[in-house]
Amino acid sequence: MNAISPHTSAPRVASAGAAVSLDRLGGVVAVLIGVALFVAPFVTYRANRIVAGEARMLLDALPMAMAVGVMSVALGVALVAATIRQPILRLSAAALGLAVIFLAVGRAPGFVTPPGNTFARVSPAFGFWLLTLAFALLVADSITRLRLGPFARLAALAVAAAAMAMLLLSGAWDGLSLLKEYATRADSFWREARQHLFLALGSLAAATLVGLPLGMVCYRVPRIKTAILQVLNIIQTIPSIALFGILMVPLSILSAKVPLAAALGIHGIGAAPAFVALFLYSLLPVVANTVVGLEQVPASVVDAARGMGLSKRQRLFQVELPLAFPIILTGIRIVLVQNLGLATVAALIGGGGFGTFVFQGIGQTAIDLVLLGAIPTVALSFMAAVILDAAIDLARGPSRD
Amino acid sequence: MIEIEHLTKRFGETIVVDDVSLTVDEGTIAVFVGTSGAGKSTLLRMINRLIEPSSGRVLIDGQDTMAIPEDDLRHRIGYVIQGYGLFPHRTVIENIATVPRLLGWDAKRIAARVEELLDLFQLDSAEFAAKYPHELSGGQQQRVGVARALAAKPALLLMDEPFGALDPVIRHKAQEDLLAIQRRLGTTIMLVTHDMDEAFHLGDRIAVMDQARLLQYATPAELLTRPAEEFVERLVGTAERPFRLLSLARVKDAIEPGPSQGEPLPVSATLREALSQLVWTGRESLPVTDASGAILGRISIDGILAHGRQPA
Ligand SMILES: Nc1ncnc2c1ncn2[C@@H]1O[C@H](COP(=O)(O)OP(=O)(O)OP(=O)(O)O)[C@@H](O)[C@H]1O
Ligand SMILES: [Mg+2]
Numbered sequence: 167m168n169a170i171s172p173h174t175s176a177p178r179v180a181s182a183g184a185a186v187s188l189d190r191l192g193g194v195v196a197v198l199i200g201v202a203l204f205v206a207p208f209v210t211y212r213a214n215r216i217v218a219g220e221a222r223m224l225l226d227a228l229p230m231a232m233a234v235g236v237m238s239v240a241l242g243v244a245l246v247a248a249t250i251r252q253p254i255l256r257l258s259a260a261a262l263g264l265a266v267i268f269l270a271v272g273r274a275p276g277f278v279t280p281p282g283n284t285f286a287r288v289s290p291a292f293g294f295w296l297l298t299l300a301f302a303l304l305v306a307d308s309i310t311r312l313r314l315g316p317f318a319r320l321a322a323l324a325v326a327a328a329a330m331a332m333l334l335l336s337g338a339w340d341g342l343s344l345l346k347e348y349a350t351r352a353d354s355f356w357r358e359a360r361q362h363l364f365l366a367l368g369s370l371a372a373a374t375l376v377g378l379p380l381g382m383v384c385y386r387v388p389r390i391k392t393a394i395l396q397v398l399n400i401i402q403t404i405p406s407i408a409l410f411g412i413l414m415v416p417l418s419i420l421s422a423k424v425p426l427a428a429a430l431g432i433h434g435i436g437a438a439p440a441f442v443a444l445f446l447y448s449l450l451p452v453v454a455n456t457v458v459g460l461e462q463v464p465a466s467v468v469d470a471a472r473g474m475g476l477s478k479r480q481r482l483f484q485v486e487l488p489l490a491f492p493i494i495l496t497g498i499r500i501v502l503v504q505n506l507g508l509a510t511v512a513a514l515i516g517g518g519g520f521g522t523f524v525f526q527g528i529g530q531t532a533i534d535l536v537l538l539g540a541i542p543t544v545a546l547s548f549m550a551a552v553i554l555d556a557a558i559d560l561a562r563g564p565s566r567d
Numbered sequence: 568m569i570e571i572e573h574l575t576k577r578f579g580e581t582i583v584v585d586d587v588s589l590t591v592d593e594g595t596i597a598v599f600v601g602t603s604g605a606g607k608s609t610l611l612r613m614i615n616r617l618i619e620p621s622s623g624r625v626l627i628d629g630q631d632t633m634a635i636p637e638d639d640l641r642h643r644i645g646y647v648i649q650g651y652g653l654f655p656h657r658t659v660i661e662n663i664a665t666v667p668r669l670l671g672w673d674a675k676r677i678a679a680r681v682e683e684l685l686d687l688f689q690l691d692s693a694e695f696a697a698k699y700p701h702e703l704s705g706g707q708q709q710r711v712g713v714a715r716a717l718a719a720k721p722a723l724l725l726m727d728e729p730f731g732a733l734d735p736v737i738r739h740k741a742q743e744d745l746l747a748i749q750r751r752l753g754t755t756i757m758l759v760t761h762d763m764d765e766a767f768h769l770g771d772r773i774a775v776m777d778q779a780r781l782l783q784y785a786t787p788a789e790l791l792t793r794p795a796e797e798f799v800e801r802l803v804g805t806a807e808r809p810f811r812l813l814s815l816a817r818v819k820d821a822i823e824p825g826p827s828q829g830e831p832l833p834v835s836a837t838l839r840e841a842l843s844q845l846v847w848t849g850r851e852s853l854p855v856t857d858a859s860g861a862i863l864g865r866i867s868i869d870g871i872l873a874h875g876r877q878p879a
Binding site for chain 1: 615617637638639640641642646648649650651652653654655656665666669712715716725
């Protein structure tokens with residue numbers, strides 16, 4: 167049996183092969199930047215929230231001087247990407263590029279909207295997203311090449327998050343359609359954010375509380391291991407919508423028969439089935455990784471521990487669990503990233519979370535509303551992955567080979 | 568003193584250790600040899616009760632091990648295995664301190680003991696104390712493994728192929744170090760090995776096992792001169808017999824009066840070393856000196872060869 171491991175971790179490129187792939191990536195980034203600048207629109211202008219929009223190229227989206235400035239910076243980054251190999255320079259260039267386009271796009275609404283018009287919506291268009299993608303690729307690639315340690319990666323994340331928060335709080339983006347959507351539903355945004363986190367983190371906590379002991383039991387009693395893992399595997403293959411459906415029946419019966427359950431807010435539809443479904447999906451990675459983590463503790467280490475007179479309990483807490491911890495943490499990372507994404511689906515059965523905006527937006531064909539739900543979800547998953555990867559590196563620490 | 572009485576282990580139908588009885592005297596080394604699967608490890612592991620005997624018993628200084636709680640028993644017996652089983656997430660210091668910590672020694676006493684052991688095993692504490700096992704060479708890991716087993720001053724040390732993973736040079740050094748430390752501390756040792764040279768070098772007594780049975784338990788010289796069964800004779804190696812006998816005897820056992828020429832030999836050298844020197848220098852005899860350099864007599868090829876001969 168294999169431990170479940172994340173597939174998103176960046177590949178470690180050997181320095182010998184680096185030169186080739188570096189040029190290739192730099193070339194791709196340069197082409198993306200070129201397409202974004204000269205072929206794709208920078209923003210979309212719509213007379214109101216739901217009508218079809220008209221594309222505006224960079225030169226029509228910003229005051230002339232600013233547009234030229236953005237263009238020169240972007241071309242400069244393309245040049246750096248294609249010709250310079252030093253990761254620090256590439257990182258700085260890409261960061262500068264991101265800062266410039268993020269600030270610039272905030273100025274577009276004021277420029278393209280006729281004065282006094284409050285219905286018109288301006289949102290970033292394909293070209294903007296393409297530039298963001300190109301710069302982000304360059305950032306990610308340089309950070310991988312720099313082989314930053316866990317603390318440096320956490321610091322980089324903190325800096326990026328702080329910069330983004332400052333940008334949002336400064337009001338520089340208030341004219342953008344996305345922020346207008348936010349402004350009209352700020353209260354519900356934060357409520358759904360809390361609900362989203364509650365669903366994702368709460369079910370993770372529950373799965374950890376149940377899954378860790380379950381994994382330890384499977385490790386100690388191989389007989390039941392296969393059975394438990396098979397059941398969890400089957401659950402994992404049930405599509406989320408189907409699982410919600412399956413859970414509705416017992417939960418509504420529970421709610422009807424047990425007044426306490428109803429009083430606690432447990433119903434056939436809403437947050438309860440979503441929470442339970444996320445919990446069930448989370449069990450397999452936690453249990454499987456706990457078992458594999460414990461099983462990969464070298465037999466000689468366990469034998470020596472027994473021979474020195476460590477009791478079962480001491481062995482578990484002083485030797486087996488500490489040595490299994492990095493792999494268990496890998497399971498938790500998978501669950502966290504998976505849950506942050508899956509919690510979106512909870513909105514389908516009235517469970518709340520960022521999915522509420524996504525599905526409302528789809529219903530109203532209001533793409534900005536979809537983004538209001540989708541962007542925070544992606545950002546949360548990304549941050550969770552970076553933070554837990556750093557934690558896993560730290561946990562591996564001294565015993566790494 | 569360790570007394571093993573009619574110790575037997577069955578796994579289902581198969582008998583893995585069959586009615587083994589033997590005694591290991593205080594402060595001596597008993598070495599266990601035999602083919603793979605003979606039951607050596609099982610026998611060793613029944614002493615600290617990692618494996619529960621099917622029948623028979625083990626007495627340590629007269630006390631039945633069954634009367635001692637399992638973990639207490641193991642705290643009192645050092646245990647070293649092939650691969651050492653060092654804790655990869657703990658430093659050298661923390662590894663060595665394992666049993667003293669379990670026993671609740673105070674921090675000062677533990678620190679002093681660890682320092683003492685690092686010194687004894689020639690591990691520079693400034694350099695090694697904070698290192699993790701994967702940062703050590705095989706020989707260093709081995710020394711930490713033994714130091715850890717000796718940390719709580721056990722009267723008995725069980726070693727299951729402790730030098731199996733070392734290269735010949737390091738292995739020889741490790742054997743010498745173990746002998747020196749054992750003489751100094753007076754620890755009783757039971758050691759399993761596949762290396763007959765090691766067995767003859769270290770063992771005060773050697774136990775030969777085959778197919779779960781103890782065939783012979785005797786001094787190295789007896790094993791050579793009076794093998795109990797053909798299997799023992801074969802295991803000991805017929806071609807090696809005289810040379811092993813010579814390794815067991817010292818120059819003082821074959822010293823003769825009279826003068827001689829050439830580079831003198833120390834009286835403490837083995838006869839094998841003396842013979843080697845005689846062959847190499849092409850002489851019939853060499854003078855023998857004591858530690859102070861005074862001539863005690865001479866040693867001759869004929870005198871040496873008589874010691875390697877089959878007893879009448
Ligand atoms: N838990 C067990 N269940 C069943 N049989 C076992 C068990 N442990 C050991 N055996 C068997 O007992 C026999 C003796 O094993 P043991 O490990 O004591 O041999 P050994 O003399 O140490 O061999 P080696 O020199 O290869 O280490 C082997 O045939 C082995 O397969
Ligand atoms: Mg063995």
